[in-house]
Amino acid sequence: MRRRLWAGVLAAAVLLTGCAQSVDPIERLGKKAAQRVRPHEPAGERPYARWGLAAPLPPAPKPPARSAAGGADAGRGGLPPVVDHVPTRDKVVFLTYDDGSERDPRFVDMVRELRLPVSMFLTDSVVGPGYGHFARLRSVGATIQNHTLDHPSLRGLPYAGQRAEICGQQDKLRSRFGLRPRLFRPPYGTYDATTLRAAADCGIAAVVLWRASTENGALVFGDGERRLRPGDIVSVASGEATGPTLRERTTRLLREIQGRGLTVGRLEDYL
Ligand SMILES: [Zn+2]
Incomplete structure (x- = not known):
């Protein structure tokens, strides 16, 4: 691009x-x-x-052909794979934002002007009547994905309840945006085998966690090296009452990404 x-x-x-x-x-x-x-x-x-x-920001490299990406096709028994990073040598990381509580119009400007291919995982009860903001974000290059209707911790819930949360948000996003998300992030990152089955039945191709997240503007890592690596999925914290704004958190993260010689890729090109 x-x-x-x-x-x-x-x-x-x-x-x-x-x-x-x-x-x-x-x-x-x-x-x-x-x-x-x-x-x-x-x-x-x-x-x-x-x-x-x-x-x-350097432009992202040409993404791999989907069949070569592995991720979304790598699940077992027809279940979607669970990923916290993408196996790639491309010098890209992926920026993901959850819930939908922050609706700063200037963030739309930021995404447009920097041409940031961000992924927004939306929860219906959090977004409420605010879907227009995400339609604007989508129009400037963001993608919209599923983060349940009501943001429950899914692990341990019966199949019907998990399916209702995931399929319900699929239906909501389809009616709002005319799209059918392929990616799903379980609230709090908690899930079980039932979640994967429900997600598959709702048309989800991959369950997306994260290897790094922002906390008070700093990066916190899960397993492995405590620095950004190619293919890392980063969750940018949302809804923090105090501390840096979403734009400031994003700017700090982008500096870190640049400092590592990386740029921002589009997650959907790899999964
Ligand atoms: Zn969430």
Whole structure:
């Protein structure tokens, strides 16, 4: 996917996310570095600088053919695979957001201007009447996936209840967006064999967990190396009452991704 500059967009309204009161040395470094990059170029033509990055995100490599990706076809007995990362050598990680409680219009601008292929796992009872925000996000490149109707912990629930939670949200998202999600994330990351059976019966191709998540703006890792690796699925925390905003959390994460020589890929291209 080719990246192009959004000349003149919001030229007058230059905002660096989270910079107003920040004394974060990395952030200051980022701004200095941003000033070194093409200093003749107005900030309005540098969306990455507007969002607090020192350099553009490299475009994601061409994704593998789906049959070669393995992930979604790797389940046993017709059950969807459970993945917290994608086996790939491509220098990409995947950004996922859950629930749908945060509906900041500026986040839509961020996704559009940085061309971020983010995946939104939505819970109907959390989104409530707010689906319009996610339609806007979808129109600028985000994808919409399933995170149940009511956000229960599914593990241990009977099949009928689990199926109702997953299929019910499939139906809701189909009626709202005209799509049938292929990916499902169980609330709290808890599931059992019944979850996989119910998910399969609802048309889910892969159950998506995460290897890294953000906590108060910092990255927390599950198993394995405590740094981002190619193919990692990252869950960006949502609904934190205090601390950095969703945009700020995303900016910090993008800096970390750039620092590792990685970029953001589209999860659906790999699963
Ligand atoms: Zn959730």
